[in-house]
Amino acid sequence: MTDWKQLLSNAGCRITTPRRAVMQVLMSSDAPLSPQEIRERAQAMHHELGLVTVYRTLKLLTELNLVRRIHTEEGCCGYVAVALGEACHHLVCTSCRRTVEFPCTGLDDTVAELERLTGFSVQNHWLELLGLCPACQAKQKVVIQRKEEC
Template sequence: MKKIFNMSNPKVERVLADLKRLGYRLTRPRRSVLQVLMEADDCLRPEEIHVRARRYCPTLGLVTVYRTLSLLSGMDHVRRVHREDGCHGYARTELAHGHHLICRDCHQVIEFPGLDDLSLLIDPIERETGFLVEDHLLELLGLCPACQG
């Protein structure tokens, strides 16, 4: 297999292996999108991913970005994140655990970590509704420190 660009990122490798396992081809466009997603520390819109990924694959089309995002989120390697402005951002699953602080003034989105255990909240709901809860999305809306002035 020809080495296309530097791909020392183990997160990228892991997803590539999974794609291969499922019979998908490991193409240059897919690698480029994956590379961008795995090296990013925040969530990106498809257009932004397109711009960045062309560093690795200059012929990359926006359509392929959409298709790759759809594929990857189907496999839960990336996750689609709702944004206030109505369009979507994508982030690798580790990042997109669904905990956000969103400022209603400057619209910045801050991730906040360390809140994986919502079982106190979720357990009673599962009992009452019969729903099997697999994941959660929690967004807190308000004012960031800078916009409170």
């Protein structure tokens, strides 16, 4: 859990109170958070934390692959801490935003076929799944039942 400090340090960056606060907030959330939300929560640990610093910290952490930017809905985006590094993607609940990280697998064939077809050489990709988490599926069933009762 102090891995990230090592990584920052190795990259020649300092371990500062704002960075600790932002990292802690992200690691203890299972949903993507906006810079604003991160600031609000992180201020519990570091009251003077400025929004500018949050942006700068997120940029740094994203470059180091400690954090991933997620585009949950049109125009709305958030950040999550990642454990699996570069080779992972996210499954986000459209209702409560709970997010699960999963390893990147199963695309190789599609990519190979596409390279053959188009002549492109694929370097990178971006995948995100949207759905309902178990808890929100249950809630939704209750809503449907109530409607039927009317």
